[in-house]
Amino acid sequence: MNPLPVLVLLPIMGGGLAWGAGRMWPRASPSMRDASWWVVLATLVVETLVLAMATFSHRAHAGPWPGHFAMPWIPAMGIAVRLDMDGLSLSLIWLSLILCFLCVLLATRQATAHAGAFRFLFLATLTGVIGTFLATDLFVFFFFWELMLVPMAGLIAAWGHEDRQRAAMKFFMFTQGSGLVMLLSILGLVITHYRQTGVLTFDYFTLAHTSLSPTGAMLLMLGFFIAFAVKLPVVPVHVWLPDAHTQAPTAASVLLAGILLKTGGYGMIRFNVMLFPDAAARFAPIAMGLGVAGILYGAWLSSAQDDVKRLIAYSSISHMGFVLLGIFAGSRMGMLGAVMQMLAHGLGTAALFLIAGAIQDRLHTRDMHRIGGLWAAMPRLSSAGLFFAMAALGMPGLGNFTGEFLVLLATWRISPLLATLAATGLVLAAIYALRMVNRIFLAAPQADTRPVTDLPSWQMAVFACVMAFLVLLGLYPQPFMIFSAPLPLPATAMAGPGGTTP
Amino acid sequence: MIGHDIFVPAPLLVVSIGIMVMLAATAWRRSVGRGFLCATGMLLLAITVVGHHTGKVPDGGDSLFVQDRWTACTAILIMFSTLCIMLMSWRDAGVTREDEYPLLLMLGTLGALAMVFSANYMPFFLGLEILGVSIMGLVTFGHRAVPGHEAAMKYLILSGVSSAILLFGIGLAYGVTGSLRFMPPIAAGAVPAALPVAATIMILAGMFFKLSAVPFHMWLPDVMEGAPVPVAAFVAVVSKIAIFSALVRYFGTQNQPPFLDDILCGVIILTIMGGNLMALRQAGFIRLMAYSSIAHMGYLLIAFVCPGRLQSGVVSVYLAAYTVNTLGVFAAMDAFAIPGGPDGRVVAQWKGAFSSRPFLASVMSLMLLSLAGIPPGIGFFAKFGIAAAGVEHQRDLLLCFLIIGSIIGLYYYLNIVRTMMAAPALPSVKLNRQMRPELTVLVIVLSMIVVIGGLFPARAIHPFLPPPVAPSGTGDGATH
Numbered sequence: 001m002n003p004l005p006v007l008v009l010l011p012i013m014g015g016g017l018a019w020g021a022g023r024m025w026p027r028a029s030p031s032m033r034d035a036s037w038w039v040v041l042a043t044l045v046v047e048t049l050v051l052a053m054a055t056f057s058h059r060a061h062a063g064p065w066p067g068h069f070a071m072p073w074i075p076a077m078g079i080a081v082r083l084d085m086d087g088l089s090l091s092l093i094w095l096s097l098i099l100c101f102l103c104v105l106l107a108t109r110q111a112t113a114h115a116g117a118f119r120f121l122f123l124a125t126l127t128g129v130i131g132t133f134l135a136t137d138l139f140v141f142f143f144f145w146e147l148m149l150v151p152m153a154g155l156i157a158a159w160g161h162e163d164r165q166r167a168a169m170k171f172f173m174f175t176q177g178s179g180l181v182m183l184l185s186i187l188g189l190v191i192t193h194y195r196q197t198g199v200l201t202f203d204y205f206t207l208a209h210t211s212l213s214p215t216g217a218m219l220l221m222l223g224f225f226i227a228f229a230v231k232l233p234v235v236p237v238h239v240w241l242p243d244a245h246t247q248a249p250t251a252a253s254v255l256l257a258g259i260l261l262k263t264g265g266y267g268m269i270r271f272n273v274m275l276f277p278d279a280a281a282r283f284a285p286i287a288m289g290l291g292v293a294g295i296l297y298g299a300w301l302s303s304a305q306d307d308v309k310r311l312i313a314y315s316s317i318s319h320m321g322f323v324l325l326g327i328f329a330g331s332r333m334g335m336l337g338a339v340m341q342m343l344a345h346g347l348g349t350a351a352l353f354l355i356a357g358a359i360q361d362r363l364h365t366r367d368m369h370r371i372g373g374l375w376a377a378m379p380r381l382s383s384a385g386l387f388f389a390m391a392a393l394g395m396p397g398l399g400n401f402t403g404e405f406l407v408l409l410a411t412w413r414i415s416p417l418l419a420t421l422a423a424t425g426l427v428l429a430a431i432y433a434l435r436m437v438n439r440i441f442l443a444a445p446q447a448d449t450r451p452v453t454d455l456p457s458w459q460m461a462v463f464a465c466v467m468a469f470l471v472l473l474g475l476y477p478q479p480f481m482i483f484s485a486p487l488p489l490p491a492t493a494m495a496g497p498g499g500t501t502p
Numbered sequence: 503m504i505g506h507d508i509f510v511p512a513p514l515l516v517v518s519i520g521i522m523v524m525l526a527a528t529a530w531r532r533s534v535g536r537g538f539l540c541a542t543g544m545l546l547l548a549i550t551v552v553g554h555h556t557g558k559v560p561d562g563g564d565s566l567f568v569q570d571r572w573t574a575c576t577a578i579l580i581m582f583s584t585l586c587i588m589l590m591s592w593r594d595a596g597v598t599r600e601d602e603y604p605l606l607l608m609l610g611t612l613g614a615l616a617m618v619f620s621a622n623y624m625p626f627f628l629g630l631e632i633l634g635v636s637i638m639g640l641v642t643f644g645h646r647a648v649p650g651h652e653a654a655m656k657y658l659i660l661s662g663v664s665s666a667i668l669l670f671g672i673g674l675a676y677g678v679t680g681s682l683r684f685m686p687p688i689a690a691g692a693v694p695a696a697l698p699v700a701a702t703i704m705i706l707a708g709m710f711f712k713l714s715a716v717p718f719h720m721w722l723p724d725v726m727e728g729a730p731v732p733v734a735a736f737v738a739v740v741s742k743i744a745i746f747s748a749l750v751r752y753f754g755t756q757n758q759p760p761f762l763d764d765i766l767c768g769v770i771i772l773t774i775m776g777g778n779l780m781a782l783r784q785a786g787f788i789r790l791m792a793y794s795s796i797a798h799m800g801y802l803l804i805a806f807v808c809p810g811r812l813q814s815g816v817v818s819v820y821l822a823a824y825t826v827n828t829l830g831v832f833a834a835m836d837a838f839a840i841p842g843g844p845d846g847r848v849v850a851q852w853k854g855a856f857s858s859r860p861f862l863a864s865v866m867s868l869m870l871l872s873l874a875g876i877p878p879g880i881g882f883f884a885k886f887g888i889a890a891a892g893v894e895h896q897r898d899l900l901l902c903f904l905i906i907g908s909i910i911g912l913y914y915y916l917n918i919v920r921t922m923m924a925a926p927a928l929p930s931v932k933l934n935r936q937m938r939p940e941l942t943v944l945v946i947v948l949s950m951i952v953v954i955g956g957l958f959p960a961r962a963i964h965p966f967l968p969p970p971v972a973p974s975g976t977g978d979g980a981t982h
Contacts, residue, residue, distance in 0.1 A: 074960040076815060077890070139886070147877045157923050158856075165920045172916060176876070177909040183886065184901055187893035194894075200811075 003054035004069040004083040008131045014043025015123030022116015036116045040104055048097055065487050078201040082137040089133040091484035092262055095346045096129055099258040105462050106354050107250040118159055121151035125255055132263050136204040138186045149175050155252040156244060167247035174240040178230040185223025208275055208489050221276040231264030232320045235294040245313035250357025257316050258350035262342050265323045269486050287328040292421045294321030299428030303435060308356045308366045311436055315392055318425055319345045325422060326407035336481050337406025344399025344473050348391040351466050355385045362452045373445030378454040382441040384463045391470050393433035394426050399473030509560055511569045511619045512551040513577055517612045520544025524605050537604040542588055549581050568621035575818050575966040576618045576747035579825050583739045584611045586829045589944045590836045591732035603643055610636035614744035623672045623682045626748055633741055634661045641729040653728025660721045668708025674701035684752055712745040714796050716772035723792040734788050735832035738795045739825050755809050766807050770900060773800030774907040781914050787849050797907055798824050805888050808895035815963035816887035823884035830869035830948040834862050837941040849918055854926025863922045865945050872952050874915040875908055880955035
């Protein structure tokens with residue numbers, strides 16, 4: 001059995017089961033785990049087992065990378081379901097699964113109404129994300145890219161906070177609109193290839209060998225870049241992000257910040273840099289400038305927020321600036337730094353959103369004016385918050401530091417000015433992170449604080465696992481760096497199984 | 503010519519006989535149920551014989567009708583749509599005891615089929631008028647007498663004007679070529695060169711009017727809004743398919759002459775932008791669907807002006823996707839209506855539908871998202887195909903407008919979904935909901951077509967379009 005299609009389909013099927021279970025056996029009391037929750041957990045456990053199988057077993061197949069799956073889908077247009085897996089996709093899928101476990105274990109309080117539907121949409125998003133990470137047929141990639149929007153927007157619009165529907169709408173419009181530009185780029189590339197060779201195919205590896213004029217390559221690359229820039233997000237098109245992250249329910253915030261932003265980074269590595277290396281190199285100065293602008297702008301705005309989730313959202317923009325910088329730095333070191341930064345940011349920010357969600361569940365506010373002095377009341381939650389805030393500001397010894405350091409090193413080789421400016425972002429990061437810690441956890445307690453319960457010890461244990469992982473990424477990143485590096489394209493074009501000749 | 507030698511496609515015959523049987527049955531004893539049963543049976547029979555014909559294919563292309571894969575494809579779509587619309591209106595027409603209703607629907611279908619199968623100006627124009635007159639009758643049905651009559655009157659007058667223009671164009675074309683064959687006139691002999699151009703433009707204008715492309719679109723929202731929901735679906739689907747099919751038959755699938763190409767591009771841009779922008783501010787659901795259908799005709803025309811390898815499959819997939827999605831929206835709207843309660847014709851009435859009528863709200867969302875081109879609906883693949891055809895032909899300007907239009911479209915479709923997700927305004931009153939099993943079945947079948955068609959579109963891509971006509975214009979008769 002090939003694990004790759006199972007990886008893609010399992011979550012959505014489990015989600016359907018969870019929905020059905022939620023309808024058949026609704027939860028008896030709010031404190032109890034219901035049947036649909038157990039279905040979700042079982043789905044994730046099986047998914048993890050399949051992923052472990054995909055990671056450690058080696059099968060003989062026709063693909064250039066460790067994992068491969070191909071099946072014809074729409075032969076008339078040269079479209080086939082092609083899934084390939086290299087270290088980059090594998091590590092990002094591992095990250096997705098870890099974050100899903102976190103959501104399922106820790107963020108169950110908010111989705112009380114229609115919990116089954118919530119879990120279905122949650123797992124459907126996971127299917128879209130994993131499909132995006134695995135697809136090497138451009139049509140299939142685009143299909144999953146669009147597919148993950150719908151459940152995500154549904155999660156925000158139906159279970160979010162005050163202004164949820166506007167936020168969901170904005171998120172949907174931005175991502176879908178930019179996706180259409182990418183669609184034109186995909187089609188442009190495919191048709192160019194068709195004109196040159198007479199083969200109509202959407203296969204990534206075959207299309208990588210299309211010879212393009214410099215202008216054409218630049219235009220096509222920009223089409224991809226716009227879509228990924230919206231998702232990452234890069235500064236002028238980040239507008240949807242603060243609203244979406246703030247208004248989403250905790251689990252959706254975690255998915256958004258932890259994984260959906262990474263699909264943007266993944267796409268840039270996989271499609272911009274690897275499909276159009278020359279155009280990407282020419283575009284690099286602009287992209288790196290945008291990256292630095294994102295670092296500074298995100299950090300600056302983050303230090304001016306009063307809403308906890310908004311603060312974390314803007315800090316994400318800042319961190320994703322480092323990813324953009326690293327991807328376009330043009331060296332292996334920068335690329336590795338970007339990947340490390342994506343992994344560390346995924347874990348750290350997800351944990352921060354979970355903590356913000358836990359605070360909101362207890363105090364019913366996200367306004368930092370009305371939260372204060374939690375340390376006395378909730379020492380466990382506060383210490384976890386402190387740890388992840390330190391990770392976000394780039395404390396040496398934690399995962400983010402590794403990524404940022406590598407990116408800065410790679411940038412310094414190209415442009416000391418940009419590296420200096422980006423490093424200034426770290427100072428701003430210290431400001432916003434410490435400001436958050438000070439106001440929420442350390443300041444004088446608010447007068448009207450009600451008695452609250454701290455995190456139970458088993459939840460603390462879950463957070464401790466994430467902390468341990470971040471420390472591991474910070475202290476001994478070498479195996480992860482080797483493991484998660486994107487594999488280069490094979491030198492010769494494969495014979496596309498679904499390619500058609502006229 | 504002896505009777506049994508005349509080349510007539512079988513569906514036309516079956517539907518005509520069905521209409522006569524229905525007329526005879528009406529004369530004997532009036533019964534709505536029998537009318538519907540007879541019409542449904544005849545339509546099913548006509549679908550099964552869609553590839554057959556009487557007589558033999560005449561040589562030299564001087565026949566009245568043509569039959570090939572394109573006619574089969576569009577005729578099946580038309581008859582399938584009419585079947586769905588019959589199901590939608592079964593209960594309502596039964597309550598009001600209007601037995602002319604199925605008869606008019608069948609007449610309209612006959613007109614649409616005649617347009618699809620025509621290879622000559624005569625059956626085309628006859629079909630157009632039969633369709634127009636029966637739509638006018640259908641629009642006035644239902645209880646809301648005043649807006650219905652107003653809409654029918656508006657349709658009658660505007661449709662008459664456009665038919666006159668079309669007829670004038672046909673007359674000019676006949677004057678130029680001396681033949682009634684259904685193809686653009688080509689100047690021959692001592693005829694001034696402007697004459698065939700004028701004829702073509704007039705015919706094109708008449709067709710655009712029926713297709714409701716933008717400078718000629720004003721009638722559609724008013725007529726659809728004034729009509730009962732199933733009739734609005736009939737106007738939005740059946741008449742559009744018929745006229746688009748005839749348009750493709752008339753102008754062929756080769757590259758168009760430059761003057762025509764410029765006109766088409768201008769009209770496409772106006773149609774996409776006009777339809778989408780005017781749909782933005784609509785509070786009436788049917789008006790919104792009318793403008794969105796205008797925009798969809800614009801997208802479809804993009805595929806029409808991009809001949810090439812992909813065009814053939816793309817056009818049929820898009821037409822099928824548009825048909826199924828629009829029918830799905832109207833079927834859900836029809837099922838939403840409660841006697842004495844909200845009738846679902848205003849977007850605001852759908853507020854909170856996800857909590858009060860979750861099934862209908864989910865189906866409606868699926869249909870709307872599919873219309874907007876979001877997977878897993880079939881509309882996603884259809885829009886993808888349109889973009890692919892445009893890129894293949896390097897229609898950069900049209901593609902830009904396709905994207906802008908799609909984004910605007912996404913906004914108003916999502917707005918409806920957002921309204922349905924909002925908390926209901928009033929605590930839901932228990933209205934006596936009518937059980938309408940036939941509508942439930944219809945809605946489920948349409949949703950399944952949308953999802954399965956979206957996931958496995960490979961089956962739907964066949965080269966259905968007629969092959970490009972050679973410049974000499976020798977018979978594109980029955981290549982069946």
